Structure formats: C-alpha cells, structure tokens
Amino acid sequence: AESNADSISPVKNAVLVDGVFLNGPILDSRAGQQFVMEALPLIVEEAIQKATDVNEKVCEWQPPELLKHRLDLELRERGETHQQILERCREVIRYSVKTGHPRFFNQLYAGLDPYSLVGRFITEALNPSVYTYEVSPVFVLIEESVLKKMIEFVGWEEGGDGMFSPGETLNSYWNVQLIRLIVCLVIKLGKASKVLSGRPLLCYHAHVTVFFSSQSHYSVRKAAAFLGIGTRNVYVVPADDRGKMIPEELEKQIERAKSEGAVPFMVSATAGTTVLGAFDPLEDIADICERNGLWFHVDACWGGSALLSRKYCHLLKGIQRANSVAWNPHKMLMAGLQCCAFLVRDKTGLLQRCHSAQASYLFQPDKFYDIGYDTGDKSIQCSRKPDAFKFWLMWKAIGTQGLEERVNRALALSKYLAEEVKNREGFRLLLEPEYANVCFWYVPPSLRKTPEGPEFWKKLHEVSLEVGRISTSLLLIFLLVVGLRSGRDLKISDLHDH
C-alpha cells in the first residue's frame, strides 16, 4: 500500500529546488480533510458516545508489557494508510481510560461537557497561541471577559488581574505561580523596595518565609524546591481534625519564624483540600495576614467553584480579602484539562512586572492598537493555549445558573453518599463531608469482628490496595483512596457491582 507521504504528485510547471518540487501545498489537503472526515464518526462513536456510556467499560485494562505488544508503537521509515491509522485510533481509544465515563471517579474529573469539548475542537483546529492581540484577537478578549467574571465572584469590587495557564496543577500547583511571582519581583528588583501593600521586600538571599497548612497540596514542596525558596523556609502550620488550618498555630509559626531571623512573607490558605475537602478559616487568616503585613494567597483550585453557588459560597467567606487566588474550572465545573486561572487583586501590573521580558520581536511598543491587549508578556510562558475559551463557551451555553447547578448537585450527591455509607454495613464514614470529598473506609467481612487495635488498622490500610488489585475497573481504588470528587449519578450499590 502507498504511504501517505508518497501520495503527493507534482503539479505542472513544477519548480524543482534541491530535488524538491515547490509548487502546490506540502500536504494533499483534500486527502487530509478526507481523513479527518473519516476519523470524526469514529471519534464520536468511540471517544464520546461509548466513552460516556455507563454500559461500556471504563477501561480495557492491560499490563504495560502486553499493551506495548498489542499497540505496535514503533515509528518507522514509511507511513501507513488511512485505514491503518484509523485502526490505530480505535485501539488507542479502546485501551485508554475513559475519563468522561459516569463510573470514572477521580479528583480532576466530573464528566465530559459537550460545549467545552466543541470549544476545544475549535481551538485545536485553529491552533492559536495567545500571546498578542494580533495573533489571537478573539481569545485575548474572551480570556479578559472570563477573568473579569471570575474576579466578580471572588468579590474584589475594584477588580484585579489574572491569567489562564496550562496549569502545573493537580489540586493547587498554582501556589507555585505565586511564589514565583514574589521571588521574581524580589530578584528582579534586587534590593529592598516597596511594592506589595507597602511592605518592604527583601533581597533574594534573605530568609523569605512562606506558611502553608499541613493539609495543603504536595506541589508546595515542589515549588519550594525548584524556585529556590528552599523547603526549610516553608513553615507548615498544623490543621485541626477536619483538615482546617488552625489560626492560633499560624500565629505561633509566624512568631517562631521571626525569632529564627526569618522574614514572614506569605500565607497560603486552602479552600478545598485534596483529601478531606476542607476549607481553611479565611476570615481569621486574613486578619492575621493584615496584622502582620503578609501576602494572603488562597488556593481555591478545587474549592473555588463553590463561589458560583449561592448556597455554598459561604464556605469561602473572606476570600475577597485575599491578595491572590488560584481556581481551576477544569475540575467540578467540567471545563476539561487544562483550565486554571490565577487571579491577583493587584491592578498595578504585578504579573507583567514579574514575568515580562519585553521580547522586542513580539511585543513592539509601537503597534497600531492598544498593546494592553498583548497579554502574553504577563505570563511565564510565551506560547499559550486559549484555555479560557472552552470555559467561556460552556458558561455561555449553560449560564451561571447551570454552573451553580453542577456545584449544588455535586454537594448533594456527596451528602447522599455519606448517608448511604453510614447506613451500610462494612462502610465507615471518616467524617461528615464539608465539600464534595467523601472519605470512608471499607471494612471487609473478615475484619468486621476484629477489635480496633493496631492490627485492625494495618489490615484496613491494605484493603484499598487490594481493591485496586482485584477490580477490573479503576473505579474503586479512586473511590476508596481519594474519595468521591465528582458530581455523578453514583449509587452505593456500584461498590458491589464491580
């Protein structure tokens, strides 16, 4: 069979340079579009319809060595026919985990939203990079509009600034961004200077200190390590039984840091922790930050979506006092990976001052339109995907009302699940859910008569692993270990069906 690479024949009056015919496009665009047309029904059927059908499998599981063998991964000198490539697409979908499946439970996923998906198809086809208005006029404006609306929900009455980014995220990796921001400013300025709320910034080699709750996301350690803050300058503040930062302990740590010659700089509170879904007491923390002149960051990657619910926005009371907020609509709201916003209350161009490198070949100051729209210079990246668009399109389609319903439904489901867990033999609720995380133990029949000593707990810890080992789907390991995170149609009986 002819490979696709061979299928282009030169046109007449061909110009030959170095053995290459230059006339005509490099791709046979008719054949290429034909391939796309053939692939679309396959994608719709396999990656959308079946992948979200509760009667289909979440994943056709294969261990690595076997899967390698089945897929024929090797890249060769010659290309393959359209039929062969379509077959490869089918196999790739078949052996992939269907993250939009109603029985796939994971902290990042709540289902497949069709409006967001269409938005993503459009941006993949247009393949834009959001760095200047002239190459991404529509997406620059849409990002501005989405950020403005998110800032409204945070409650900064005088507005703010922000940026979407492809997100080094799982739950709160956006903290990194903030530390970067501060470190950058410090380094760029290079000496004591007043920029943030009037307090002095110290030169980089000073002992700059940040405070996090013991329940905050693991990205904190990564951030501290690779940005040169140094893990020894991260003070961990104990949390209470419900996973909330204890304000009195924060004050103690600030005093301790000062007594050790450190310079307290920032507190990162969490709204919706990774495991328990706990919300730190933001008002109390804001008070402490104000008294001590500290930057107040709220990692609301997971919990931020509650801002859209009139019923649950009280969980984030005090967030309007934050200096910066991270919020990922790709989780509970279903905007699709990645969709991560980083918002700052500052309106003096802090992001720009931090990240700008004034690349003269992109960001010419003498353009013929308002270069305030060339937002790329605010980002730590240069080329950037238009992640705000899919969220915007979805928001347009279902309205704030529809987003609110998603939040309310996820939390109603978690209440329902918690009740079912309490009432069912062999299940033990860890604590009443505050958010969409439901944490519980599954106690297998063999352990139900065992007294609660060290032996009991050791064995119980082994259960979640064992569940993963015997399960044909990935459902249980996530459900048991991480807790329910998504707004799905879950029946507790599913636990026994698999």
Added chain:
Amino acid sequence: AESNADSISPVKNAVLVDGVFLNGPILDSRAGQQFVMEALPLIVEEAIQKATDVNEKVCEWQPPELLKHRLDLELRERGETHQQILERCREVIRYSVKTGHPRFFNQLYAGLDPYSLVGRFITEALNPSVYTYEVSPVFVLIEESVLKKMIEFVGWEEGGDGMFSPGETLNSYWNVQLIRLIVCLVIKLGKASKVLSGRPLLCYHAHVTVFFSSQSHYSVRKAAAFLGIGTRNVYVVPADDRGKMIPEELEKQIERAKSEGAVPFMVSATAGTTVLGAFDPLEDIADICERNGLWFHVDACWGGSALLSRKYCHLLKGIQRANSVAWNPHKMLMAGLQCCAFLVRDKTGLLQRCHSAQASYLFQPDKFYDIGYDTGDKSIQCSRKPDAFKFWLMWKAIGTQGLEERVNRALALSKYLAEEVKNREGFRLLLEPEYANVCFWYVPPSLRKTPEGPEFWKKLHEVSLEVGRISTSLLLIFLLVVGLRSGRDLKISDLHDH
C-alpha cells in the same frame, strides 16, 4: 427560549437531596451529543476547510473595541440555545487568525496536519492526564516510544531520558527546564555533592553561572529571573555575523567568570536561532564543555527537526555530545501546539530526582505493576496533556520519510525565496539562509535613491511597521520582521498581492 441548563427533567423515583434531583446524569447526554454532532460540520467547514483555503482570508481583522462589541462576550445568569452557541462558534472562528492558512507566516507554524489534528480531537474527547500508567496506559507508552525515537535521532547510542511538557515555549523556553533542573538538584541536595559527570555542585547561594549566546532566545532572561539564577550570573557570549556563538569568546567568558569568583556550570548552545536560524558550532562548544567540565545543553527547539533530514542533519553535528536537548516538533514538523520534548542523556533518573515530590496519593510504591511507568513524578507538572500522541500518530501516518520531506521542502523553499529576493528590485537579502529563516529588507521606492546613511536605515526600520499598518492580513509584518519560517507554497509575488 429554554436555556440548556433547564433542559434536564428528573426521572421517576427521583431522590431529592437539598433541592437537587440526584438520579440521572447531570447532563442530558443525548442533547449534548446532538450539539457536538451539529457543531462538527461547522468546525470542519469553517475551522478546517475554509481556514486552510488560500482563497479565504487569513483573518477578518477588527480592532479590540469593535471586536468586543461584535462578540457579546458577557457571561450571564441564563444559558443560550444550541443555535445561539453555534452562531457564537461561527463568529469566534470568523474573527480568529487562521494559523493553518497557507498565507499565515509565523515562527511557530507550518500548516495544519490532519493526522495530528485527529490525534488532538481524540485526546480532547478522552481528556486524559498523563501522570500514572493506570490513568493513562496508552499515552504513557506512546510518550516513551516517541522519546526513544527522538533520542535515536539525537544520536545518544546508549539512550537517555525525557519528557513532553505543555511547553513554556516560543522558540527555546525549554532552557528554563534545564536551569530549573540544575537549580533544583543544587537546592535539594543543599550542599556540595557530586551528581553531574562527577563534578561538584555548589549550594544554592553560590555564584552558579550559565553561558548563552547573544543570539539565544529571550526566554533566557525570564528563566534567569524567575529561577533565582539572577541575570547577573548569565554570561552572554558574543556571536559572529551569521549569528553563531564564537567558541573563543565562550572560553574568554568562562575565564572571566572564574576570575570573578563564579562557578561556571552550563553552556546553552542554540541550533536554529530565533531570527537568523543560525546553528552554533556544536563540536567546538562540546570540546570546551568537556575541557571545563560544564553541562552542555543544546536548544534545538527550532533546529532539531533537521535531525530527521539526511541532507541537513549535518547542521547539528556534535549534538550527540550534549547532556541535554530541547526540541519542539510543533514547529516545522506541524505537530500542533504544544509539542515540546526535553531530552537528557542521563539515565540515572535525574529528572525524577529533580522534580519528584513523591505524592503518596498518586505514586504509591506498592502498586501491582511496574511503577517505572508512572512517569508523572518526573515532570514539574502534575496533570499533563498527552502531547506526544498527536506527534506519534502523525509520524505513523507519514513515516520518518514524510517528516524528512517536510524539512527538505522547507529548506528548499527558503533557498528559492532567497534567490527571488536577490533578483527582485526593492528587496535586499540580509544574508544567505542557513536554515528556513530568510531575512531581508523591503526597500520602498521612495528610499531606493537614498544613500545608505543613518537616515536611510532609520527610515528602513520604519517600513516593517508601516507594512503591518497598511496590510489587511497579518502576512507581511511577520514575513518581513521575522522571516519565512514555514514550508509553504510561497510565491514572491504574494508580497505585492496583499
């Protein structure tokens, strides 16, 4: 009209919790799929067919304020109907720049590849995150396979390691990754220690020094600023007239750094600079790095694709001696944004040691398969899009042969363009192209009789801006300022057609 949010009616035997009906899916999946089906023909026609049709416009240009008015960006309480959302999609496409258009010239783009596009549609629908084998079995293996093949082309006979990342890139932002890597190690280890090729690493506060060519990408400054290297520790090495780093100057800078008490650490050479497309003399630089015990990084983001061409791989002679290489297949090879690989020759798990945070809830050491496949812990991110897949699918479809043809064709086109520029009145070639960048001046009739004094050059510099101002498309500003970067069917007469 009913909004989409209202269209879900509760099923019978509904369970009501907190005013929410829990039965049934949160989305009406039939209506959602119906919407996708209605949107697909629009996407194919507007964002694929017309967007790549030479007879259509590259962009329907509107200044920011007018475009804002036309698009109705505001997000409201209530959602809109499918018809309204489809109309919005049409408008978004209409006013967006068609980056796959044969007349769109930009340093990141070479056209729209149908195989890559289908790969991207599949991954958007499956919405995976490549952090562990159990959530992304297929994409973990495919990434491994692509990296292995790229490493083969770099020429590391004993293999290596690597990672795809959503790329803080324009041309070489991957440098950042390397500096991070080194800084991380230094910080993590916290004290003098031997890890890289047996030479001592210094604790973070030491004066660690990196060397870049004056022609290297602007991301270098960003990297140095936000990673705490400090711009004063970046030594800039002069380049020759063709934009190539001068080895003798590199040696001088190393001596200067040593005499200033700094610790030379890394040299970053460029294979394919941003503006001139110059290739640094890699063999000579490798010699210097070996003599001085320096880490040798090659930023081949733009030039790396020449490795696939038997005719042009000589441009990168010596790259096999690099310790690390950055290479972006999203540029000349058309894999689509983002597709950025970072490769290291090290096989001792350097990436893992740098970035690992051992998040226990994801990367459990006691899993039931080889956890070597849980590659997420190597990355600085946690959730990560499967950027290797689109490249793999395209490679399968057209073969190494097809990729090689793309490179050869782009370089043949640049030769052709250079000849045309030389032969045409009013155009002046800056220098013979070494790669796909063709740099030239357009001298307007009014200047053709002006003698070449300061006045002449001042006016000539104003021309590229003026061309942007009067052009109805974005073609000329890029073509004149940045040079031809893509493998298109360009006729020099296009310059006058617009």
